[in-house]
Amino acid sequence: MKFLEHKAKEIFARYEIPVPRGVLASRPEDVVDPPLPCMVKAQVLVGGRGKAGGIRPAETLEETREVAAQILGMDIHGYRVKQVYLEERLHIRKELYLGLTIDRSAREPLLMATAMGGIDVEEVPREDLLMEHIPAMVGLQPYVVRSLLRGLALDRDIGEQVAAVVRRAYDLFRKEDAELVEINPLVVTDEGHVVAGDAKLVVDDNAEYRHPEYAGLDQDRTPLEQEAHDKGIVFIQLDGDIGVIANGAGLTMATLDALNLKGGRGGVFLDLGGTDDPEKVKQAFELLIKAHPSVILVNIFGGITKADTVATGVKQALEEMHATIPVVARIKGVNEAAAKEILRSIGSQAAETIEDAAELAVKLKSGGP
């Protein structure tokens, strides 16, 4: 789950991480009492909005409305701006960076900081990036914070405020099941306060059940992807035109890759996972048809998911939706023979290997046999 800046800041504030005052607006006429002078900030789930013109200053109420009117509805890297956040302008003395993520290899949370805040952390030279591992079993120990502060070379008073932010951010990271907490910049103001200038928060989708309060937040999904998500189906829309339905993430990716090698492009990635419920397969297939693929490639290696269960679901969905999309099927594993028979009965073309299936799908799409 990704969070818009204003929502992330609301959560930060709950953990007593200082954030600037701000108000949210969806229409220019909603702008009534912004904290002037302010920054008008586009609320989108994508980085780089500053460079794209999605963050601009305003001095007066009128100007704030004007700027808000210009930013609302903007397209930022494919994301339409539906809301702006009007935020108190900070007097910036210094910009730091603070991030918490996981180090997969170390199997530990990783705390990152640099005195070179405000720029993309990928662009910070490695030697200027301070990194500290935190063993989750024992939690954040004071030495980690000491080591970080030493590297940042801050005045004592500022250092204490930063230390508090680090502790609270780690607390948030753990309790909210975050996969990323990022404050960039963490601003030191002329008045000597430490404030989160921006807030990025990503929460583990697998922990959704522990955070029901976040259900229904606008996510980075197409309407069909959202519908699939609500039904518990792994469904990703891509920019090609061939629909791929397979069981298991790795096999689905491998099928898309094979299509690409044969000169085709996948339009939908549909992973049936380990389901063995014909109804679920039917639902998944209906979603696939709604994406209007030119050809559908079914690739099943039956195990927990029995091949004939998938075939039955595919048949039912095609018949009920009166769809006439050509289907290429490549079936192996448990109940292979029964599945092949069902798919033959609906006129699908069979292939033995993934390569052959991909080649056939590409041919069919370009009006081949």
Place this chain on the structure above:
Amino acid sequence: MAVLLTKKARVVVQGITGHQGQFHTRAMRDFGTKVVAGVTPGKAGSKIEGVPVFDRVRDAVLKRKANASILFVPAPYVKDAAVEAIEAGVKLVVIITERIPFHDCLDFIPYARSKGVTVIGPNCPGIASPGQGKMGIIPNLIFKEGDTGVISRSGTLTYEIVYAMSQAGFGQSTCVGIGGDPINGTNMVEALTLFQKDRKTRRIVLVGEIGGTAEEEAADFIKKRVTKPVVAYVAGRTAPPGKRMGHAGAIIQGGRGTAESKTKAFADAGVPVAQYPGEVATLLAAT
């Protein structure tokens, strides 16, 4: 020999009374595995497929000498079940369950390792050593006993590749599904270390995918420490950045974790990379 799982394993199935637990208990026994006990809290005294069920893992260890556990437990209960197994003295814990919050894994996986317990998974198809036993869900029929070790981040893609290998005459010493999550109990380098040491294993197949840097680390390790021939496959060369491709760990972030980077790392380490899954068998024939 084989790695991780041999005939000595006495397996307890946690979550044995569920649909999956029951189905795979039968399949694992058909494969020759000694399934000695099941655990489902509140179901002690019953039997599943003739296997006695206990309330606690401790009882399975005391009364049935279980020394390895496989979990078919719903995601919210995995941390509890895994720690229970570790505390009961089990030395190998295989976690099939997917969609476990990774903060749970950050807690119990390092804990298991500190206790000298090997964890396989989560979000994995398990391990199988043909002729020895299976703790997992991979269909029995696709295996063939042999001398090739398999390490994979994927489930059904592993079936695909093992099937192609068996058809081509390359049997398996052990097949280890390390799982598709960002944090796994046993990673690629650790699995490679085991296969490099194993006398029965003469060559190794690595099945990777986008996300993280496990393949790059594996390639580096192969260059330095692995003398046996290795071939690889990497899924996700057409995956767009920022999209999570079904597995929690399969995501290209900040330009890292691409298939190109992994393929290049393997090539630099002298590891041939198959374009299609089935081609792994062809590459093995050339080693």
